[in-house]
Amino acid sequence: MSNIQDKVVIITGASSGIGEAAAKELSSKGAKLVLAARREERLKNLQVEIQNNGGQAIYKVTDVTSHEQMEELAELALKEYGRIDVLVNNAGVMPHSFLYKKKIDDWNKMIDVNIKGVLYGIAAVLPSMREQKSGHIINLSSVAGHFVGAGSTVYAGTKFAVRAISEGLRKEEAANNIRSTIISPGAVTSELINAITDMDLKPGIEKIYEGAIDADAIARAIAFAIEQPADVAINEMIIRPTSQER
Ligand code: NDP
Numbered sequence: 724m725s726n727i728q729d730k731v732v733i734i735t736g737a738s739s740g741i742g743e744a745a746a747k748e749l750s751s752k753g754a755k756l757v758l759a760a761r762r763e764e765r766l767k768n769l770q771v772e773i774q775n776n777g778g779q780a781i782y783k784v785t786d787v788t789s790h791e792q793m794e795e796l797a798e799l800a801l802k803e804y805g806r807i808d809v810l811v812n813n814a815g816v817m818p819h820s821f822l823y824k825k826k827i828d829d830w831n832k833m834i835d836v837n838i839k840g841v842l843y844g845i846a847a848v849l850p851s852m853r854e855q856k857s858g859h860i861i862n863l864s865s866v867a868g869h870f871v872g873a874g875s876t877v878y879a880g881t882k883f884a885v886r887a888i889s890e891g892l893r894k895e896e897a898a899n900n901i902r903s904t905i906i907s908p909g910a911v912t913s914e915l916i917n918a919i920t921d922m923d924l925k926p927g928i929e930k931i932y933e934g935a936i937d938a939d940a941i942a943r944a945i946a947f948a949i950e951q952p953a954d955v956a957i958n959e960m961i962i963r964p965t966s967q968e969r
Pocket of ligand 1: 735736737738739740741742759760761762763765785786787788813814815816817836863864865866907908909910911912913914915916
């Protein structure tokens with residue numbers, strides 16, 4: 724039996740890309756899912772697909788930039804399933820631009836979703852995980868959490884922050900048996916690059932994404948981290964297309 728069987732897993736950003744792929748992968752291994760994102764129709768369709776395949780899933784329309792909504796999401800998981808075993812803090816946005824373009828709304832969005840959203844997720848699940856003396860928080864960083872490219876400055880800043888937060892979480896909660904995993908993907912096919920409006924950058928990024936790998940690759944990495952025995956923590960993985968140099 725898979726070590727994922729019957730684990731209660733909350734996934735943010737489950738309405739597309741990596742989150743959706745992770746939901747399908749974890750459901751196929753017996754996880755009980757709590758799906759979150761803002762687009763209800765996508766969540767509903769995914770729930771139906773999972774249920775038609777014999778899996779278990781509920782969903783809640785959730786904006787990760789709202790601390791209150793993230794608390795409500797965790798409360799729903801506890802009410803429906805009685806516990807939370809894993810949180811996949813996956814929701815993220817990447818509207819790359821050069822600093823001089825002063826796309827300040829985009830900077831704020833990245834900080835709110837990519838950093839504050841991750842923190843609100845951690846805040847929502849830590850009390851019950853500390854009480855049950857087990858749990859696993861998986862945070863999506865990026866290759867941009869290791870390497871800063873021109874035009875990806877603010878996004879990289881948020882993804883460096885995700886790694887710092889994950890490492891601090893690991894240290895703080897080791898004694899409570901709570902695992903922390905950083906997943907850092909390279910180019911993965913999803914809706915992520917659609918938000919880029921800086922046309923000095925977009926064609927170059929689209930070129931890089933011609934070599935992108937499927938979101939399934941990241942879903943399998945997430946499953947690998949979860950299915951390890953409780954005393955084994957996969958703390959960090961970088962998963963790039965083989966052909967991606969940086
Ligand atoms: P997608 O754009 O396909 O998915 C992003 C998800 O985040 C969507 O489900 C979206 O749902 C959700 N989301 C965005 N804003 C919010 C919000 N305010 N509240 C709740 N959910 C939100 O991209 P990916 O699947 O590629 O991205 C997943 C993660 O992987 C991100 O953290 C990204 O930074 C990271 N990553 C991706 C890489 C790639 O190449 N694809 C590379 C490195 C890292 P909705 O709009 O319905 O709310």
